[in-house]
Amino acid sequence: MLATPMTLLWASVTSSVTTILLLWPIFERSCPDGLRRYFYRYTSIITGYFNPYIDISFSDVSEVWFKRSDAYLTVETYLSDKAPKSAKRLKAELGKDSSKVVLSLDVNQRVMDEFRGVKIWWTSNKDVNTSRFAGYPDETTMSYMLTFHKRYRDLIIESYLEHVMKEGKEIGVRNRQRKLYTNCPNEKLPWYMMKRSLWSSIFFEHPASFERIGLDPETKQEIVDDLLTFSKSKNYYEKIGKPWKRGYLLYGPPGTGKSTMIAAMANLLEYDVYDLELTAVKDNTELRKLMIETTAKSIIVIEDIDCSLDLTGQRKKKTKKSSDDDDENGIIPKKDSKEEEKSNKVTLSGLLNVIDGLWSACGGERLIIFTTNYVEKLDPALIRKGRMDKHIELSYCSFEAFKVLAKNYLDLDEKHPMFDTIERLMGEAKIIPAEVAENLMPKSSSDDADKCLSKLIQALEQAKEEAAKKKDEEEKLKEEEATKKKNAGELKGLNVKEVAQKKENDEVKVKEEDQAAKWKDEDVKEEEEDQAAKGKDEDVKVE
Ligand SMILES: Nc1ncnc2c1ncn2[C@@H]1O[C@H](COP(=O)(O)OP(=O)(O)OP(=O)(O)O)[C@@H](O)[C@H]1O
Numbered sequence: 001m002l003a004t005p006m007t008l009l010w011a012s013v014t015s016s017v018t019t020i021l022l023l024w025p026i027f028e029r030s031c032p033d034g035l036r037r038y039f040y041r042y043t044s045i046i047t048g049y050f051n052p053y054i055d056i057s058f059s060d061v062s063e064v065w066f067k068r069s070d071a072y073l074t075v076e077t078y079l080s081d082k083a084p085k086s087a088k089r090l091k092a093e094l095g096k097d098s099s100k101v102v103l104s105l106d107v108n109q110r111v112m113d114e115f116r117g118v119k120i121w122w123t124s125n126k127d128v129n130t131s132r133f134a135g136y137p138d139e140t141t142m143s144y145m146l147t148f149h150k151r152y153r154d155l156i157i158e159s160y161l162e163h164v165m166k167e168g169k170e171i172g173v174r175n176r177q178r179k180l181y182t183n184c185p186n187e188k189l190p191w192y193m194m195k196r197s198l199w200s201s202i203f204f205e206h207p208a209s210f211e212r213i214g215l216d217p218e219t220k221q222e223i224v225d226d227l228l229t230f231s232k233s234k235n236y237y238e239k240i241g242k243p244w245k246r247g248y249l250l251y252g253p254p255g256t257g258k259s260t261m262i263a264a265m266a267n268l269l270e271y272d273v274y275d276l277e278l279t280a281v282k283d284n285t286e287l288r289k290l291m292i293e294t295t296a297k298s299i300i301v302i303e304d305i306d307c308s309l310d311l312t313g314q315r316k317k318k319t320k321k322s323s324d325d326d327d328e329n330g331i332i333p334k335k336d337s338k339e340e341e342k343s344n345k346v347t348l349s350g351l352l353n354v355i356d357g358l359w360s361a362c363g364g365e366r367l368i369i370f371t372t373n374y375v376e377k378l379d380p381a382l383i384r385k386g387r388m389d390k391h392i393e394l395s396y397c398s399f400e401a402f403k404v405l406a407k408n409y410l411d412l413d414e415k416h417p418m419f420d421t422i423e424r425l426m427g428e429a430k431i432i433p434a435e436v437a438e439n440l441m442p443k444s445s446s447d448d449a450d451k452c453l454s455k456l457i458q459a460l461e462q463a464k465e466e467a468a469k470k471k472d473e474e475e476k477l478k479e480e481e482a483t484k485k486k487n488a489g490e491l492k493g494l495n496v497k498e499v500a501q502k503k504e505n506d507e508v509k510v511k512e513e514d515q516a517a518k519w520k521d522e523d524v525k526e527e528e529e530d531q532a533a534k535g536k537d538e539d540v541k542v543e
C-alpha cells in the first residue's frame with residue numbers, strides 16, 4: 001500500500017510530538033534558569049499570536065497583608081451563584097459573615113457563563129510559588145481565570161466585568177448575616193488594633209417586625225411605605241441630585257417603642273445597624289472617619305440625641321468669652337480650659353456636616369435616625385426637614401395599638417369581653433406600650449388571657465387615679481402661684497409712698513391685733529382671779 005501525503009504528514013507530526021515529550025524532562029532539568037525563562041516567554045508569545053482567546057486573571061493577593069483581594073472575593077461570590085448549577089466539583093465553606101454554607105468552584109474546575117449571548121469561561125487555579133527563604137513554607141496563591149474570545153474584548157472589558165462586580169456585591173449583601181456595629185473609643189484599643197476599624201460588631205439578630213409593633217395601623221403603613229419607597233429610589237435620588245439617604249426623628253416618652261422600631265426598620269430593609277455613641281467620639285474628625293467606614297444598606301442610629309451632647313447651643317466653637325455669655329443665659333455650663341480640653345469635642349456643626357454636608361454622600365442607601373424623649377430640647381437646625389426628613393411621634397398606647405399587642409402577646413384575634421372596659425380606660429388614662437406589653441405577658445403557666453387582661457385593667461385604673469391626683473396637685477399649685485402673682489401684682493400697682501403707707505398700716509394692724517389679743521388674755525386672767533377670790537370669800541363665809 002502506497003503512503004499518501006496525509007499519512008506521511010500525520011506520521012511526522014506524531015514522531016515530533018513523541019520526541020518533544022521524551023526530551024522535555026531532560027530540557028527541564030538541564031536547561032539553565034535564564035534560558036528556560038526566555039524559552040517560555042517566546043513560546044507563549046508565539047502561541048499567543050495564534051491563540052484567539054484572551055485570559056484575565058483575578059489573584060487573591062492584595063496590597064494589604066493577610067487580606068484577600070476584593071476583586072477575587074467578589075468574583076468568588078459571583079461564581080458561588082453560577083458554579084452550583086454546572087460545575088462538576090465544588091468546594092463547600094461556611095461564609096465569613098453568614099451562617100449558610102457557601103459553594104464555590106474547586107481548584108482546576110471550569111464553569112461557563114453567558115453574557116448577552118457571548119460565552120465566557122471561568123477557571124479556578126492554585127499556584128504554588130517556591131519560597132525564596134530556606135525553611136519558609138511555599139507560598140500558595142489562588143486565582144480565577146476569565147477566558148473569552150478576542151472578538152468580544154470590548155464587551156467583556158467595558159460591560160461584563162462591571163456586571164460581575166455589581167452582581168457579586170449584591171449577592172454578597174443578600175447572603176451576608178447582618179451586623180450591629182458600635183463605635184469604641186480609639187485610645188482605649190490596644191496599640192496593635194489602633195489602625196483597625198473604629199467600629200466593632202456582633203451579628204444583628206433582633207426579632208422585631210412591623211407586624212408586631214403596637215401602633216395605629218395607618219401610621220404603621222405610612223412608615224413602611226416611606227421606607228420601601230426610599231429603598232427603591234436609587235435612580236430618583238440620582239435624578240434630583242441628592243445623596244441617597246433619609247433622616248428619621250423618633251420622639252416620644254420612654255418605653256413607647258423607639259428602639260424597637262429601629263430594629264423593625266433594619267429587618268424590613270435588611271440593613272445593618274450602626275449604633276453611634278456620640279459621647280465616645282473624640283472630635284469631629286473621628287466622627288467623619290466613623291461615617292466613612294459605614295457601608296451602604298445601613299441605618300446609623302444616635303439614641304437619646306438630647307443627652308448625647310450639648311447640641312442646644314450655637315453652632316460655632318465657643319471662645320472663652322462667648323462661653324461665659326452662654327453660661328449667663330443658662331445654655332452651657334462653664335468649664336475651665338483643662339476640663340474643656342478633656343470634654344467631648346464633637347460640635348453641632350460637625351454633626352450637621354456628617355448628616356447633611358459633603359461627607360453625608362459617601363456610601364449611599366443609608367438611614368440616619370435620631371431618638372429623643374424631649375424633642376423640644378433639640379436645636380431646630382438639627383431636626384429641620386432635609387436633615388431629619390420624617391418626624392415620627394411614638395406616644396402612649398391607643399386602643400388600636402393595644403389590639404396589636406393583644407394579638408401578639410395573647411393570640412387574641414377577636415374581641416374579648418374585657419376589651420370594652422380597656423377601650424374606655426385607655427381614653428381616660430395614659431399608659432406606655434411597654435407597660436401594656438409587660439401586663440399582657442403571661443408570667444406563669446396558669447396566667448391565661450383573662451388574668452393578663454385583668455392585670456392590665458388594674459394598671460389602667462391605677463394610672464387613671466395617679467393622673468387625677470397629679471391633676472389636683474397641679475391645680476393646687478397653679479392656684480397658689482396665681483395668689484402669689486396677684487399679691488405681687490397688687491404691690492406692683494402701688495407707688496412707693498403707697499407701699500410704705502400700706503406697710504405701715506399693715507404693721508399697725510398687726511400691732512393692734514397683738515394688743516387686742518393681749519388685752520383679751522389679761523381680761524381672761526383678771527376674770528379668773530376675781531372668780532378665784534370670790535370662791536375664797538364664800539368659803540370663809542361658810543366657815
Ligand atoms: N409600640 C410598641 N409595640 C410593641 N412593643 C413595644 C412598644 N413600645 C414598647 N414596647 C416594648 O417595650 C420595651 C421597651 O421598648 P423600647 O426600648 O423600644 O422603648 P423606647 O421608646 O426606645 O424607650 P427609651 O426612650 O427609654 O429608650 C420593648 O421590649 C418592647 O417590647
Ligand SMILES: [Mg+2]
Nearest residue numbers: 258259260303
Ligand atoms: Mg430606646
